[in-house]
Amino acid sequence: MAKSKSFHHGDLKRALMRSALEILDKEDVAGVTIRAVAKRAGVSHAAPANHFPDRRALLTALAAEQFAVVFDKIRAGIDAKTSDTRADLDPLDRIAVLFDSFLTYGLEYPYRYQLLWRYDLVDHEVEIVKQPADRVYDFLVGEIEKVVDRNTVDPDTVSVTIWSMMHGYLDLRMTGMFEDRRDRISGAPRAQAMLMIVRDYLHDLGSRV
Amino acid sequence: MAKSKSFHHGDLKRALMRSALEILDKEDVAGVTIRAVAKRAGVSHAAPANHFPDRRALLTALAAEQFAVVFDKIRAGIDAKTSDTRADLDPLDRIAVLFDSFLTYGLEYPYRYQLLWRYDLVDHEVEIVKQPADRVYDFLVGEIEKVVDRNTVDPDTVSVTIWSMMHGYLDLRMTGMFEDRRDRISGAPRAQAMLMIVRDYLHDLGSRV
DNA sequence: CTTTCATATTGACACTGTCTATATTGACTT
DNA sequence: AAGTCAATATAGACAGTGTCAATATGAAAG
Known part of the structure; x- marks a missing residue:
């Protein structure tokens, strides 16, 4: 399988989107910052850059x-x-x-x-x-x-x-x-x-x- | 008169609003930053604080x-x-x-x-x-x-x-x-x-x- | 075991809003 | 006319943002 659990984190892309959505359920999109999403997913602030250019x-x-x-x-x-x-x-x-x-x-x-x-x-x-x-x-x-x-x-x-x-x-x-x-x-x-x-x-x- | 030309700048409040509107005619509200408005009005970045708390x-x-x-x-x-x-x-x-x-x-x-x-x-x-x-x-x-x-x-x-x-x-x-x-x-x-x-x-x- | 390369981290930069301390200066008081 | 005061402006700092560059990690391939 290519998408399950494999790399450092294991499908971080999905995890990031889930984190973002969770934030969005509580607050405005202004709260959905790259850094907040990263923190919630338990990775560093620059990790998302590997999956989303911006x-x-x-x-x-x-x-x-x-x-x-x-x-x-x-x-x-x-x-x-x-x-x-x-x-x-x-x-x-x-x-x-x-x-x-x-x-x-x-x-x-x-x-x-x-x-x-x-x-x-x-x-x-x-x-x-x-x-x-x-x-x-x-x-x-x-x-x-x-x-x-x-x-x-x-x-x-x-x-x-x-x-x-x-x-x-x-x-x-x-x-x-x-x-x-x-x-x-x-x-x-x-x-x-x-x-x-x-x-x-x-x-x-x-x-x- | 109380509103014409009197203080340091002279009715900066109006000038700031005019600057803001001018920016808004060219770009998104995202471009209307305090600092950009201040610069356009020719004052320092903290000057607007005297007229608008935020x-x-x-x-x-x-x-x-x-x-x-x-x-x-x-x-x-x-x-x-x-x-x-x-x-x-x-x-x-x-x-x-x-x-x-x-x-x-x-x-x-x-x-x-x-x-x-x-x-x-x-x-x-x-x-x-x-x-x-x-x-x-x-x-x-x-x-x-x-x-x-x-x-x-x-x-x-x-x-x-x-x-x-x-x-x-x-x-x-x-x-x-x-x-x-x-x-x-x-x-x-x-x-x-x-x-x-x-x-x-x-x-x-x-x-x- | 070694190499390789996608992935993750750390640190830096420019930009933001906003706060504090300081300087300026018009207007009022005496 | 001189001096005080309060409103206004400045400069500098801080935490937060997105994003970039250099470095480190580690799973998979040879």
């Missing part, structure tokens, strides 16, 4: 992994609901699962979620990030295209709009923008209400065909 | 100012359109102006816009930030309440949804999420198309009353 590379790898996690969450959610109802879900229900998976993830792991979109810390051009991120987005576009009539409205615009709404809500929540009176119904219930708006909108579009 | 305070003051700028933009936009048509705008048009002002600002000054929502760098609890930010948001809520029927849908949720969409689009654009095929119609035209969706949605809501 901090950006470490955080990029972490984000890539998490994008994949989100995609798996969506897939699992759809599978679960499908086997429940013993029938294929219609596009609106599948979009609802996407929406729900995303919001659940974001509300449960705010710092992980934030990392995903820190373009100053994560390289979104690199393939290991692009691919899993695309898979999620493409899924949304695919479902929207099934629902929407091209002659009535541009499916791309609808996709961008829904994705924006989803992300915007999570991002703004973390700034505290929606706290206090603004979010009397906060967190998941609010998200459900937002989903209803999307549902209504899409349903209306469908019936206009 | 970097957070400087960035908070900057964000506060910019929130006010955005609000003024909206107000000016509405005034302009009102004097054009020589009649009061209906709520949908006023929301359109809000939408447009925000997106124009965000697309023109991406780094300024991003600073507004960096809760790790800006104190959103402090009054100088809260007040101008609230004024913008309250404006949106006020107009939505005029359009929406409380029995059909919760106006708060609609406000949160629209605000989220607006912010989410700008934020995601900067990560590159909507580049390439995803945003063939990019920037302002895409924003216009999104606004259309909002318009349609709100209009339908209105006609259901």
